[in-house]
Amino acid sequence: MNHAVSNEEVLKRVRGILSRQPFSALLKTEATQALADGTCEFRISIDNNLMQHMNMVHGGVLGYAADTGLTFAAGIVYAAPVITSEFKINFLRPVVGQALIARGSVVYKGRSQAVTRCDLFVEKDGEEKLCATAQGTIVLLPESGGAGA
Amino acid sequence: MNHAVSNEEVLKRVRGILSRQPFSALLKTEATQALADGTCEFRISIDNNLMQHMNMVHGGVLGYAADTGLTFAAGIVYAAPVITSEFKINFLRPVVGQALIARGSVVYKGRSQAVTRCDLFVEKDGEEKLCATAQGTIVLLPESGGAGA
């Protein structure tokens, strides 16, 4: 993947990886945007399976969504296999609504690791609200020959 | 809940809450230990549903397991409804094996918020290895009248 790769191609690759992740299939995650600069967006429809005991989306779902946005943002710009080293997430408000949207982006791309950010939004009755924000470190896998994310 | 509450009673309460979390049911999480001091243990059998595309357990599952250990540790010592404010997780090694074990404990219990820790272990062929470690802040819900976790 290089700068000549179209955004359509990037999104196709992201969807290809996502479709090979059983856990992402279990959570019915869709990739809705992916740009060559690492900007990416994922959408998870909220259904009862994702809830905790107080009728809010479980924090673990938010952690998953954040991890997805953080990791793909780096995977896109490296265009090579990456692995998440660590991340931190702040939960801002209870998540109640129809969909969870994760928007990832790259803050810094180094030689072998990137720092990325992911904001999570809950969509309720047509309105979006920021509900969590995460920051993490994603590492390029050393054995990577650069052969695609 | 007070210091006279038996560990059996604490475990029963933790299991009661867990059973009302559809997302924990989806991931087939079991509570295997819970002590009045906040020490708690959860076990997730690893099956294909929890994988990412490189045949390792998805980081989102580890995030969920960490969140569970961090939050219950505080919920137990407050014996009242709590909510996770934030956490940070470091991934230490790829997770391949038969089960994921999350062990939570309380580092500091303040008047209205606690700092807790959760270590994650992967069980493979009868051996346990540390695979991730997390630290977070759990807040006592202000509307809580103290009536049970």
Add this chain to the structure above:
Amino acid sequence: MNHAVSNEEVLKRVRGILSRQPFSALLKTEATQALADGTCEFRISIDNNLMQHMNMVHGGVLGYAADTGLTFAAGIVYAAPVITSEFKINFLRPVVGQALIARGSVVYKGRSQAVTRCDLFVEKDGEEKLCATAQGTIVLLPESGGAGA
């Protein structure tokens, strides 16, 4: 402090607090901007006192600068005493140059706590480069009667 407070007044208050912090005086920190929405900027001239043993600015100085940007961002929007609950910082590149600049902003302002962000830049030969980024939780002090930051 309310929305009618001018940015000049906000900056004056920030400088007043900073001048009463002996540690900020020791590091010769200057407040160079402060807006009513929590956006703020601090500048630290880099001198030999701030170095570690490899001739780069010590990570502890970056931690201090991040803490300052994160905390003042919240202190400004609450216009009341606050305290930092936690933060996380990613170091992006070695810090070598003439000045360190910390830019704080508010991501989310809740009833009793805010999540803020702070980007750190190193100024070298007239050029600025992002060198660290931080995210944290700042708590409104409960005893606060709202009587000024």
Add this chain to the structure above:
Amino acid sequence: MNHAVSNEEVLKRVRGILSRQPFSALLKTEATQALADGTCEFRISIDNNLMQHMNMVHGGVLGYAADTGLTFAAGIVYAAPVITSEFKINFLRPVVGQALIARGSVVYKGRSQAVTRCDLFVEKDGEEKLCATAQGTIVLLPESGGAGA
């Protein structure tokens, strides 16, 4: 450095590095313990220079102390130059007392990066209290030839 290195030798090396850090000299940091397994302890006498405006030790001092414990813990076990990639710190209580003590240790040592922990204690009237806890990632410098931390 290998397992045959005595703890006295480790402490001597730690003190050697610390003495070449002007910022550590400015804060009058002393290394009081360093073991070959990465366990280490640093002590900072609290004086007025380290305060913020509410007569507590500035959070930036705690960030510095945490960074020191986290980084040296890894530097000791690698016995080679390292750099801090990121850390997270939770502040547990206001720091008022005679000395700040930072205790670092290694959670996980990988091929090229370690995860370490640092607990901070305040010593007041002969009693120690946990006042902050930190977790971070420390990276072995690639250019390192292994020639001593």
